[in-house]
Amino acid sequence: MSAGGSQNSGSSSVFAGNCHCGAFKFTVKLTNLNHISSCNCSLCSRNAYLWAHPASNSDLTVLLGEGSLKSYQYGTSVHKFCPVCGTSILCKTDKEISVNVRSLTDVDVESLSAVVTPCGITVEPSQLQFAMDSPPGDLHATCHCGGITYTLHMTPAATKSCNCSICSRNGVLWAYPLTKDVTVRAQTSLVEYTFGRKQIVHGFCGTCSVPVWEYFLNPAKAHTMGINVRAIADFEFARLPTRVHNGKATPPQYQA
Ligand SMILES: [Zn+2]
Ligand SMILES: [Zn+2]
Ligand SMILES: [Zn+2]
Numbered sequence: 001m002s003a004g005g006s007q008n009s010g011s012s013s014v015f016a017g018n019c020h021c022g023a024f025k026f027t028v029k030l031t032n033l034n035h036i037s038s039c040n041c042s043l044c045s046r047n048a049y050l051w052a053h054p055a056s057n058s059d060l061t062v063l064l065g066e067g068s069l070k071s072y073q074y075g076t077s078v079h080k081f082c083p084v085c086g087t088s089i090l091c092k093t094d095k096e097i098s099v100n101v102r103s104l105t106d107v108d109v110e111s112l113s114a115v116v117t118p119c120g121i122t123v124e125p126s127q128l129q130f131a132m133d134s135p136p137g138d139l140h141a142t143c144h145c146g147g148i149t150y151t152l153h154m155t156p157a158a159t160k161s162c163n164c165s166i167c168s169r170n171g172v173l174w175a176y177p178l179t180k181d182v183t184v185r186a187q188t189s190l191v192e193y194t195f196g197r198k199q200i201v202h203g204f205c206g207t208c209s210v211p212v213w214e215y216f217l218n219p220a221k222a223h224t225m226g227i228n229v230r231a232i233a234d235f236e237f238a239r240l241p242t243r244v245h246n247g248k249a250t251p252p253q254y255q256a
Contacts (some may be wrong), residue, residue, distance in 0.1 A: 010057075016102040017089070019082035021195070022171050022256035024065035024089060026228070029056055035115035036101050041143045043074050044121075046210045046230050047088050047089075048171025050101040051113050057097045060090070073207045074144070075121045079209065085193045086204035086211060087169045093120065097142070101182065102169050105256070108198055109168055110161075141155050141212070141231040143205035145190025148212050154181045159240050164247030165254035166202060168210040173237060174226045182225060196252060 012031040018024060030052050037051045038044065044051075054060060069089060070081040080086040091098045099120075100107055137150040156175030161167070167174075191206035199218055204211045214226040229237040248254075 015103045015107065017099070018256040019065075019085050019087035019103060020166055020256070021082060021085035021087075022064075023084055024068055024082050025063040025256070026217065028052070028058035028090070028104075029065065029098075030054060033101070033107065033112065036112055036114045036186065037119075038114040039119040039121075039177060040116060041121040041247050043079065043208070044119050046144055046228075047100075048102070048173070048230060049088065049091075049119075050109060050112065050171075051091065051117075051119070051225045052099040052101050052104075053096065053098050060099065061096060066251055070206070070209075072145070072206075075137055077119065077121065077173070081209035083191065083206060084201070085166075085195075086191065086209055088209050091119070102171055107155045108163075110163055139232050141227065142233060143189070143208050143210035143212055143231060144204065145205060145208035145210075146186070148187050148205050148208050149212075150187075150212070150227070151183045151185060152177055152180075152181060153183065156229055156237070156240060159237055161242055161247055162245040162247040163182075163244075164250065167247060169242040170202075170204070170228075172211050172214075172226075172228045173230050173242070174214075175237075176224050176226055179223055179225050182213075194213070196254075205234075241248075 012029050014027050014029050017026050017245050071084040072079045076093055078092045080090050087103050088100045091105050101107060127135045142149040154177050158172040189205045189207040191204050200214050200216055203213045210231060212231055216222055
């Protein structure tokens, strides 16, 4: 694990974190980054959340952007994310606060192993049920709140994960269908975010934060697009081969 930017303080360390666009910055004191959890509920799995659990709510200090995060309530949990770039920062219940390790600066999330632990959500929202009015073989994808839904007229044969600043924060697992094989059914809550050379447009849900797709402004790449396979309903993407892309090594160097 690389934990650059952390400062030792007894048995715990203080980690810096930020959303991708840098509008929200914080520090959090964590006793052990080896005890993180993931969850396979419909919301956590779509965002590939990796939860760390500060001992106390006061272990989180907001440095910039107090009050700027948007809330999405699901069950008894309130998830907080940046409405500009979509980075999910934390989850609050009446008992505790959990911090999304993906939002920590300079933590190599690929090197961490998380224990699957239910986040406490047991009821799945009804909008994830689809009216299956399209040909067999089509796959249906949705953000969590149902504001963005799309149909894939193909089945991904492989996925790509990437450790760049945006993909690692969003926890996206990519497949690249032809643009013509994707039918967007609803995108009322779509927010688009670009950065750096502004050649890739990242789409996420402005209501529930789920990253849904990316498309390319370069005409040479516009025939294809990236879709987040985690958003596909009832699709066992984990059995597909995954290519790991070292996007972090591609300049320019990310700075929040
Ligand atoms: Zn942001
Ligand atoms: Zn969950
Ligand atoms: Zn949504």
